[in-house]
Amino acid sequence: MRLILAGTIVLYSIAFMSCGGSKSNAPESDSTAARTDSSVASIPTNPLKDCYFGDLHLHTALSADANVFGATLMPEDSYKYAMGEEVTYMGNKVKRIAPLDFLAVTDHSEYIGVISQIRDPNGVWAGTPMQKQWSSTNQDTIAKAFGGFINSMKTNKPDSQLNNPKAIGKGWEMLQQAAAKYNKPGKFTTFVGYEWTSMPAESRGGSQNLHRCVIFKGDKVPDHAFSSFDSDDPENLWTYLENARKTGSDVLAVPHNGNLSNGLMFDTKTLSGKPITKEYAERRMANEPLTEMAQGKGQSETSPTLSPNDEFANYEIMETLLNSTIHGKTANGSYVRQAWGTGQELQEKIGTNPFKYGVEGGTDYHSGISTSEENNYPGSHASQDNIAKDFAKLLVATTSVGGESPVKLAASSITGVWAESNTRDAIFDALKRKECFATSGGRIRVRMFAGWNYNADMLKQNDWVKQAYAGGVPMGADLPNGTGKPKFLVQAIKDPNSGNLDRIQIIKVSTKNGKSTEKIVNVIWSGDRKLDAKGKLPPIGNTVDVPTASYTNNIGSAELIGFWEDTDFDPQAYTTYYARVLEIPTPRWSTYLASKHGLPPSKIVPTSIQERAWTSPVWYTPSK
Amino acid sequence: MRRIISEPLFQFFVLGILLYATVSFIRSRHEREAREIDVNSDRVTMMIVNYKNQMGVPPTAQQLNALIDNYIREEIAFREAKKLGLDKDDEIIRRRLSQKYEFLNADLGETATPTEDQLRRFYQDHPALFSSETTVSFSHIYFKSDNSADSVAKQRALKVLGEFRNSRIQHAPEKGDHFALQYDYTDQSVVDIRSNFGDKPIVDSLFRGVVGRWLGPVQSGYGWHLVFLSKRDSSRVLPYESVSADVKQRYMDAEKEKQNKAAFEKVSKDYIIKRNYLNDK
Numbered sequence: 001m002r003l004i005l006a007g008t009i010v011l012y013s014i015a016f017m018s019c020g021g022s023k024s025n026a027p028e029s030d031s032t033a034a035r036t037d038s039s040v041a042s043i044p045t046n047p048l049k050d051c052y053f054g055d056l057h058l059h060t061a062l063s064a065d066a067n068v069f070g071a072t073l074m075p076e077d078s079y080k081y082a083m084g085e086e087v088t089y090m091g092n093k094v095k096r097i098a099p100l101d102f103l104a105v106t107d108h109s110e111y112i113g114v115i116s117q118i119r120d121p122n123g124v125w126a127g128t129p130m131q132k133q134w135s136s137t138n139q140d141t142i143a144k145a146f147g148g149f150i151n152s153m154k155t156n157k158p159d160s161q162l163n164n165p166k167a168i169g170k171g172w173e174m175l176q177q178a179a180a181k182y183n184k185p186g187k188f189t190t191f192v193g194y195e196w197t198s199m200p201a202e203s204r205g206g207s208q209n210l211h212r213c214v215i216f217k218g219d220k221v222p223d224h225a226f227s228s229f230d231s232d233d234p235e236n237l238w239t240y241l242e243n244a245r246k247t248g249s250d251v252l253a254v255p256h257n258g259n260l261s262n263g264l265m266f267d268t269k270t271l272s273g274k275p276i277t278k279e280y281a282e283r284r285m286a287n288e289p290l291t292e293m294a295q296g297k298g299q300s301e302t303s304p305t306l307s308p309n310d311e312f313a314n315y316e317i318m319e320t321l322l323n324s325t326i327h328g329k330t331a332n333g334s335y336v337r338q339a340w341g342t343g344q345e346l347q348e349k350i351g352t353n354p355f356k357y358g359v360e361g362g363t364d365y366h367s368g369i370s371t372s373e374e375n376n377y378p379g380s381h382a383s384q385d386n387i388a389k390d391f392a393k394l395l396v397a398t399t400s401v402g403g404e405s406p407v408k409l410a411a412s413s414i415t416g417v418w419a420e421s422n423t424r425d426a427i428f429d430a431l432k433r434k435e436c437f438a439t440s441g442g443r444i445r446v447r448m449f450a451g452w453n454y455n456a457d458m459l460k461q462n463d464w465v466k467q468a469y470a471g472g473v474p475m476g477a478d479l480p481n482g483t484g485k486p487k488f489l490v491q492a493i494k495d496p497n498s499g500n501l502d503r504i505q506i507i508k509v510s511t512k513n514g515k516s517t518e519k520i521v522n523v524i525w526s527g528d529r530k531l532d533a534k535g536k537l538p539p540i541g542n543t544v545d546v547p548t549a550s551y552t553n554n555i556g557s558a559e560l561i562g563f564w565e566d567t568d569f570d571p572q573a574y575t576t577y578y579a580r581v582l583e584i585p586t587p588r589w590s591t592y593l594a595s596k597h598g599l600p601p602s603k604i605v606p607t608s609i610q611e612r613a614w615t616s617p618v619w620y621t622p623s624k
Numbered sequence: 625m626r627r628i629i630s631e632p633l634f635q636f637f638v639l640g641i642l643l644y645a646t647v648s649f650i651r652s653r654h655e656r657e658a659r660e661i662d663v664n665s666d667r668v669t670m671m672i673v674n675y676k677n678q679m680g681v682p683p684t685a686q687q688l689n690a691l692i693d694n695y696i697r698e699e700i701a702f703r704e705a706k707k708l709g710l711d712k713d714d715e716i717i718r719r720r721l722s723q724k725y726e727f728l729n730a731d732l733g734e735t736a737t738p739t740e741d742q743l744r745r746f747y748q749d750h751p752a753l754f755s756s757e758t759t760v761s762f763s764h765i766y767f768k769s770d771n772s773a774d775s776v777a778k779q780r781a782l783k784v785l786g787e788f789r790n791s792r793i794q795h796a797p798e799k800g801d802h803f804a805l806q807y808d809y810t811d812q813s814v815v816d817i818r819s820n821f822g823d824k825p826i827v828d829s830l831f832r833g834v835v836g837r838w839l840g841p842v843q844s845g846y847g848w849h850l851v852f853l854s855k856r857d858s859s860r861v862l863p864y865e866s867v868s869a870d871v872k873q874r875y876m877d878a879e880k881e882k883q884n885k886a887a888f889e890k891v892s893k894d895y896i897i898k899r900n901y902l903n904d905k
Contacts (some may be wrong), residue, residue, distance in 0.1 A: 084815050098819040122723075124678045166680040443819070493804045496822030496845020500770065527771045557770040558846040559804040 043186040045420040048465050049435070051445045052417050052427060054102030055082065055370040056193070056254060057213050057295060057362025062107040062171050063195075064162070066366035067115040068134065068145040070383035073368025074116075075105040075178035081369040083188050089369055090386045094378050097497055098443060100370060100414065101422050104191035105175060106213045106362075109225035110153060111162045112194065113171015130161065142383065143401045150323040154201040158229045172225045180219055185423045192216045194225045196253070198232035199322065200271070202262050206326035209260040210234060210271070212253040212288065213362065214241070217428040220248030233271050235280070238287040252432060254360060256292030258300040258335060259318055262328040265291075265300075266339035266355055268346065276346055281354035290431060291336055293359035293438035293614045294413040296380055297322075297402070301580075301614060302337040303330060310520055311536075312582060312610065316410040316440070320403040340509045340617065341516025344574035347621075348514060353574075358434025358476045358616030361413030361441075370414070372441035373497070374611070375549075377411040377589040385409060387593055395594055395602040407602045411589040412441040416613070418474065434476025434616040442495035444613040446504075448475045448579045449489045452482030456563035459489060475578075476616040481623050485569040488618075490523055491561040492581040498611060499586040500556025502526055502540040506564055507580060510573040523579075524562025527555070542585040544608040549587040549595035551608075556584035571622060578617035582610045661699050663692055671695065729887060735879045738872065744864065746875045751861045753874055759811040760830045761855040765800035766807075769847040777848040781841035785850055788838050794852045803846070811857065821845055831856070 059066040060075050073087060081087045084099030107113075118125045118134045125131045136142065152158055172194070179190040198210040212234065214225070226240040234255075241251050258265035269275055293301055298318030307313045321328045328334065333342075336357065343355030363370050365380035379385040385394055385406040400406045417436040419426040430436055437446055447465070451472020458464045468489050473479055479486055490504050503525035509518050522537045529538050543551045560581070569575075585608040587595075594601040601607045628634050671691045675683045683691060711717050738746075747754060765784060769777035784799045797807040805820065812820070817827050822845025833839040833853055840850040864871070 097823045099815055122727075124674060164679060166677065491804070494846065496820065496824070497818075498845075553769070554773050555771055558768055561804075 040185045040423050040425070043421050043423060045426070047420060048469065049418040049420055049430075050422075052101035052189075052419055052422050053414050053439075053443050054100045054104075054189070054417070054427075055363050055372070055414050056104045056106070056191070056215060056360055056431075057195070057256065057292065057364045058103065058105050058368070058370055059107055059195070059364070059366040060105055060368040061116045062105075062113045062175060063366060064108060064111040064115045064149050065146055066107075066368070066382065067119065068142050068149070069366055069381050070137065070142075071366055071368055071381075075107075075175055075368075076181065078105050078368050078370070079103060079178060079182035079188075079190055083182070087369065089367060089378055090382065090388060092378065092388050094369065094371065094376075096371075097373055097376055098495075100188075102189035102191070102417075102427055103370065104193035104213070104215050105178065106193040106195045106215075107171070107175060108197045109168075109172070109194045109227040110149075110158070110197050110229055111164075111171075112168050112225060112227075113174055114162050114164055114167045117167045117170065137383070139383075146401045147323060150199070150207055153197050153199045153228050153232070154205075154207050156200075156229060156232055163229065168225075169223070172223075176219065176221065183424065186421060189422055189424055189427050191424065191428070192219060192221050192249075196226060196228055196237055198228040198234065198237075200232050200264075202321070202326075204326055206262060206321035206324045206328065207260075208262040208264045208328075209257045209322060210255065210264060211257060212237060212255045213292075214251060214253050215428070215431070216244075216249045216251045217424060218249035221251075222248065234288075235270065235272075235283070238283050241287050250428065250432075252290070252428075253288040254290045254292055254362075255288055256295060256300075256362065256364065257297055258291065258333070258339070259298050259303075259330070260320075260322055260328060261334055262321060263330065263333035266333045266336075266342055268333070268342060276350065276354050278350045278352045281346065281350060281352035284354050285352070285356055289358055289434055290360045290436070290616075291357040292362055292364075292413075293336060294410070294440055295362050295364040296409050296412060297364060297404075298408075298410065299412075299440075300334070300336050302335045305330070306335055306338055307518065310518075312580070312612070315609065315612070316408075316412065318404055318408060322403055323401065324403050325399070337507065337509060337518060338516075340576040340578075341511055341518070344509070344511035344576065345514050345516060347574055348511065353619075356619060358431075358436060359438045359578075359614055360415040360431065360436055361438030362415065363413065372411055372414050374411045374441060374586065374589045374609075375592050377592070380409055380411075381406070391593055391597050392599060395590060395599060396604075398604070405604050407590050407604050410440070413438050414441060414443075415439075416443070416445065418447070435474050437475065437613055437615040439495075439613040440609075440611045442498045442583070442611050442613075444495050444498075444501075444581055444583070444611075445491075445493040446579060446581050446613045446615055447489075447491045448506075448577075448615045448618065449473065450477075450479050450486055450577065450618040451489075452484050452486065454487040454489055454563065459491075459561050459563060464489070473618060475618060477618060479618050479620045486566045486577070486620060488523070488564045488566070488577065488579075489562075490564070490579050491559070492613065493559050494557070494583070495611075499551060499583040500526065500553045500558060501560050502556055502582040502584050502610060503537060504560050504562060505580045505582070506577055508566065508575060508577050510570065510575040512570065512573040519568075521564060523564040524560045526557035526560065526584075540584050542608060544585050544587050544591070546587070546591060546601055546607045547595060549592045551584070551586050553584070573620075574622060575620040576617045577620070579615040581613040583612065585610050658703070661696055663695065667695070668692065730884055735876055735883070738875050738879075743868070743871050743875055746878070747864055747867070747871045750874070752859075754864075754867045754871065755859040755861050756857070757813040757815075758831065758859050759813050759857050760817075760853060761808075761810040761812070761857075762830060763795045763797070763808045763852045763854065764803075765797055765850040766803035766846065767841070767848040767850075768801045774843070774848070778841045781848045781850055785838060785840065788850075794854065800850070801847075810855075826851070 061067045061071045077087045082100040082103040086093050086095040115134050117123050118131055176192050179192045183190040193215040196212045199207040202208050222244050244251050299316045302313050304314045319328050319330050339355040343353040347353040367380050371377050379387040394406050398405050417427050417430040419430040449468035449472050453471055458467055492504050494501050504523050506521045506523050541555050588609045590602045590605055591607045767777040767781045824844050826842050826844040829839050829842040835853050835856050838850050838852050841848045
C-alpha cells in the first residue's frame with residue numbers, strides 16, 4: 001500500500017509539473033492587447049467630451065451570496081444585457097430599453113466563483129453532499145448560507161472548505177476573460193473589477209459595511225484578487241493597489257454604502273483607531289478618488305436627520321446594517337455630504353482632505369444584470385425579490401435576509417462620465433479625475449463648470465462648453481485661486497425615457513475654523529415659480545396616477561441650463577460645491593408592479609419619486 | 625452398456641450435464657467478478673489527482689484512506705442499485721449519459737486551417753452574419769413642450785410643416801426651438817435612437833417613414849419634432865477586410881458544427897425510428 005502511495009504521488013508530481021506551463025498563453029494575450037491598441041488609436045475623440053453611462057458595481061453567479069440566492073447569470077450575460085441584448089432572468093426574457101456604454105462586473109473576491117463551481121452539475125463537486133447543500137432552494141437554508149457568508153466576513157474567518165485557492169483562481173480568471181471578450185473600444189467598454197468585502201462586526205454584532213469595488217484600467221491584473229480575508233483594513237487594500245499599479249494596470253477602489261457603515265466609512269480615525277494623518281489622507285485619495293453616491297441599497301448623499309432643511313433628503317434611505325435588524329449609527333461618518341465638511345475640517349488641521357471624493361453610481365445588484373430602469377425592473381436579488389413570482393408578498397414584506405424590506409431596494413444607480421471616447425483609457429481617466437456623476441438610474445446628462453470670469457451670456461453661445469473648459473474647470477477639479485467670486489455654469493438634459501426636469505441645485509459645503517455649514521441654492525428651474533424669502537422653490541407638482549402607474553410630461557423641462565455666482569463667497573473658507581438635478585415625480589418601480597397586478601401600492605415606500613443626478617464636486621481651497 | 629451409450633436420450637443427458645457444469649462454472653466466475661471491487665493503483669492515482677484539482681493540495685495519507693473507503697462504499701451502493709434496476713427509466717441518468725456521450729464525441733475531428741478562398745466563400749455565402757445594422761440619417765426641428773400640454777407643441781409643428789409644402793428645404797432647425805443635443809444625425813441605429821430620443825414614436829417614424837421628405841409631427845422623449853429623413857441604409861455587408869477575424873472564427877464554428885452533425889448522423893443511420901404516436905389514437 002505504501003509503495004502504491006509513493007508511486008502515485010511521484011506520478012502525480014510529474015503530471016503536475018508538466019501541467020505547470022498552463023499559463024504559457026501569455027504571449028497570446030499580449031498580441032491581442034497590441035491589436036486592441038492599434039484599433040483604439042483610430043477611434044475618434046472629442047476634446048469637449050461626450051457623456052457615457054455605465055454601472056461600476058454588479059454581481060453575478062460568481063458571487064457566493066448571489067449564487068445561493070439563485071442567480072444563474074454569469075459575467076458574459078451581464079455584458080450582453082448591458083449592451084442591449086436579451087437574456088433570461090428567473091425564467092423571463094429581459095432587455096434594457098436604453099443600453100449602457102460601459103460595465104464592470106464586480107463579484108465578491110471572497111470565495112469568488114466557488115459556489116458556482118460547487119453547484120456545477122458537470123463539475124468536480126458533482127454528486128457530493130456539498131453540492132446538495134449549496135444547491136438548496138429552501139429559503140431557510142439560503143438564509144443560513146447567506147448568514148454564514150456575512151458572518152465569515154464579520155469575524156474574518158473564512159470557511160476552510162469554501163476558501164479553496166484553486167477554485168477561487170478559476171473564478172477570478174473567468175471574470176477577467178468575460179471582460180476581455182466584451183470590451184469593444186469605441187462601442188462598449190468593460191473593466192476587470194471585483195469587490196473587496198470588508199465588514200467588521202460592531203459591538204452589538206451588526207455588520208459595518210466598508211466594502212470597496214476595485215476597478216482596473218487594463219488587463220494586467222494580479223493573480224490574486226485581494227479579499228477581506230487577506231485583511232479587512234482598507235490601508236492594506238491600498239498597499240495591494242499600489243503594488244498592482246507598479247507591476248501592471250492602473251487601478252482604483254470605490255467605497256460604497258457609507259449609509260450602512262455604522263459611521264465607519266468617513267470616520268475621523270483610521271480603522272485601527274489611529275488619528276488620520278496627512279500621509280493617510282494622501283494615500284486614501286490616491287487610491288480611492290470616488291465614492292458611490294447611490295445604489296440599490298439606498299443613497300449615501302444625506303439623510304433628513306443630517307439635513308433637516310433639505311426637502312429632497314428623504315429619498316431611498318436605508319440604514320439597517322446588512323443581514324441584521326440593527327439600525328446603524330448615522331450621526332457621523334455615514335453620509336457623503338457631511339464627509340465633505342468633515343474632510344475639510346481635517347484638512348484645516350493636517351493640510352490634506354481625506355474625503356475629497358468624486359461620486360459615481362452603481363446598482364450592486366446580485367442578479368447579474370444592471371436593471372436600473374424604474375419601469376423595467378425585474379427584481380435584483382434572484383429568489384429574494386423575484387417580482388415575476390412573489391409580487392404580492394414583496395409589496396408588503398417587512399424583512400428580508402438582507403435586513404430591510406425587499407421593496408425598499410431601489411432601481412438605482414448608474415454612473416455618467418464625461419470622456420473623450422468610449423474606451424477603457426478615456427473612461428478610466430475620467431473616473432480618476434472625477435469628471436463623472438451619479439444618477440438614480442436614468443440617463444440625465446449633467447455638466448457643471450466653475451470659474452472666476454464666467455457670465456450668464458456665455459450660455460447663449462453654441463460653443464459655451466468650449467469656453468467653459470477654457471475659462472474654468474469641470475466637475476471633479478480644484479478651482480484654482482482667482483479674484484472675485486466663483487461663478488458656475490450648469491446644464492442638465494433629461495433622460496428621454498424618463499420624466500422632465502424640475503430643477504438644478506448647487507449645494508455648497510463650507511468649512512471655517514473647524515465648523516462646517518451646508519447651503520442649498522436653487523440655480524435654475526422649470527416654469528415660472530418664484531423663490532420665497534428663504535430661497536425655497538414651490539414643488540413642481542405631481543402628475544403620477546398611482547392606479548395606472550403613469551405620469552405626463554406636461555410639467556417640467558427637457559433641458560435646464562443656468563448660471564450662478566456665489567455672492568456669499570468667503571475666500572477664507574474651504575468649500576465643496578456640487579450640483580443636484582431633480583426630475584418631476586414619476587412612479588417608483590413598486591408602483592409599476594402594484595399597478596400591473598391590480599394590487600394596492602406598497603405602504604412601505606413612496607408611490608412616486610423624484611429621480612435625480614448628483615455631480616462630483618468642484619473644490620476651493622484658501623491660499624495660505 | 626454400449627446400447628445405453630448409443631441411446632440418444634443418454635447422449636442428451638450427458639451433454640446436458642456438461643453444459644450445466646460449464647455454465648455454472650462461468651456464472652460463478654462472473655458472480656465472483658461481480659462481487660470483486662478492485663482498487664488498483666490507477667484508481668488511486670485518479671483519486672489523488674481529482675482531490676488535488678479540487679483542493680489545491682494533495683491528500684494526506686489519512687484523507688486518502690477516507691477517499692478509498694468512500695470509493696468502496698459508493699461502488700457497493702452503485703452495484704446494488706444497478707441490481708435493483710434503479711438505473712432504468714431514470715431521466716437524470718439518461719440525460720447525464722447522453723450529455724456525456726455528446727460531450728465526448730463533440731469536436732473530435734480536426735478542423736483544418738481554412739484557406740483564404742474558403743474564408744472568402746464563407747463570407748459571400750453568409751452576408752447576414754457580416755452586415756451592419758440598419759441606420760438612418762436625418763435632420764430635425766424641435767418643438768419643446770415644457771410646462772404645456774402636448775397639443776400646443778404639436779400645433780406649432782403642424783404650422784411649420786404646412787410652410788414646407790412644395791419647398792425643397794431639408795434643414796431648418798431655426799423654425800423650431802433650441803435643442804440641447806444635435807440637429808443633424810448620421811448613421812443612427814435603432815438602439816442609438818432609443819437611447820438618445822427615448823423609446824417613443826420617433827423610433828418608428830425614422831425606421832419606417834418615407835425617405836426624402838418631412839415627417840411628423842412626431843413625439844420623442846423631449847417633445848415634438850419634424851424630421852427630414854435623408855437616408856436610410858438598410859443593413860449592408862461590411863467589407864471583408866474589416867471583419868476577417870470574425871469570418872475566420874465563425875467559419876471554424878460552422879465547420880465544427882457541421883462535423884458534429886455529420887458524426888451524429890452517421891450513428892443515427894443505424895437506428896430505426898418508429899413514430900408510433902402518430903398512429904396511436
